[in-house]
Amino acid sequence: MHRAGAHISREEIHAAAGIRKGPWQAEEDAALMDYVAKHGPRDWSSIRSKGLLPRTGKSCRLRWVNKLKPGLKTGCKFSPEEERIVIDLQEIFGNRWAQIATYLPGRTDNDVKNFWSTRRKRLARLLQSPLPISRRNLAGEAVVAASFSKFEDTFSAALPCNSPCLDLIPFTEQCSNNQCSQEPYAVEDSDAAKTVSVVIEPAINDSQPTQPPPFDQHLLNLPPLPEAQDLVLAFDDLPLPEFIACPDQCEAMRLPEAPATFFDLDVAGHEFKIEHPEMPESFFDEFPSDLFDYLEQPVAGQKGS
DNA sequence: AAAATTAACAACCGCCCGGCT
DNA sequence: GAGCCGGGCGGTTGTTAATTT
Incomplete structure (x- = not known):
């Protein structure tokens, strides 16, 4: 038994009341369907009080609304049209999912x-x-690489690559030579714009000719897709800031400051206005859904092709 | 083939609102 | 008007299936 004043969990309360939780059984569904057929989708709490099911009224309602109600599209993914509707309506209604759902039979x-x-x-x-996005010329040299990072407060700008092989290092990693006393990936706040540092390292294996990684090839070989291609091409127009050397003479270089405005372009009639620091929300809202497929497209010649 | 990762789905929880007493 | 209760909603977490490594 519980001591006086001891905490009693919700689970214990439910167990004591004989309330069932977790996945629904077929018999429970049948009992719920039977109840709704007789009484309609209402008075959910009476289902338990009448002893028909050991479930709370809330649980019964949720099960009916989400799984048992006739006409639901269960087991099929959102169509592109449905995705578009959700994206558009989310911009209008915000996270009022019930309201958005009324537009999606x-x-x-x-x-x-x-x-x-x-x-x-x-x-x-x-x-x-x-x-996520990088480009190489036909010789396999990296010409422009652009990378977003933790977009909550950071992003990197386009990087001019004067070496055949440059690697961007994730912000979360440490300076690889461990000689840099400063935090090479530090992100500093400033009033005007966020300052972002990016470390660029020489190719690890200088003796070997650098082969473009499969990811870049897959970008080069992509089929026409206006939205995504235009977005990738937009990186060409980004200002390229000066690099500064690490003060500790390590091989790392810094990209001192990112431009305040990152995107302002029109893609296939869809206006992008992505400005730091408002970038996260606007980017989510405007990100073309098919760009996922574009960026994550399987690499030609690799597994499965 | 196994492990790890990711996506999709299901269900619960807390909060809020409106109706009823 | 206050309190209670049922129902609705959004946020979050847990689970399972699918995919990738």
């Missing part, structure tokens, strides 16, 4: 919410990868 607020959440995570992962 067969979709619930939970569906929309899950779709948006997954999309956010996916985009965040994409933007945090050290080399």
Whole structure:
């Protein structure tokens, strides 16, 4: 038994009340369907009080609304059209998922919410990868590489590459030679604009001719896709800041300051206005959905092709 | 083939609102 | 008007399936 004043968890309360939680069984679904057929989708709490199911009214309602209600599109992904609607309406309504769901027959607020959440995570992962977008010339030399990092407060600018092989190092890693007394990846706040430092290292293996990594080849071989291609090409127009050497004479160099305005372009009639520090939200809102597929496209000649 | 990672889905929780007493 | 209760909603977490390494 519980001591006086001891904490009693919700689980214990539910268990004591005989309330079931977790995944629904087929029999429970059947009982719920039977109840709704007889009484309609209302008075959810009476389902338990009448002893029909050991579930809370909330749980019953949620199960009905999200899984059992007729006409739901269960088991099929959002179509491009549905994705577009969600993106457009999210801009209008914000995170009012129930309202957005009313524009999508067969979709619930939970569906929309899950779709948006997954999309956010996916985009965040994409933007945090050290080399989401890079370009090389036909000789395989890196000509422009652009990388977003933790866009909450940082991003890197386009990098002029005068070496056949330059690697961008993720901000989270340490200076590889461990001789740099300063934090080479430090991100500093300033009133005017965020200051971002990027470390560039020479190629690890200078004796070997550098082969373009598969990722770059896949960018070069991409089929026409206006939105994504225009976005990639936009990196060409970025200002290229001066590099400064590490004061500790290590081989790292710094890219001292990022431009205040990163994007301002029109892509296939879709206006991009991505400005730091407002970049995160606007980028999420405007990020073309098909750009995911573009950037994550399987590399030709690799596994599976 | 196994392990790790990611995406998609399901369900719960806390908060809020409106109706009822 | 205050308190209670049911229902709705958004946020979050847990689970499972699919994919990648």
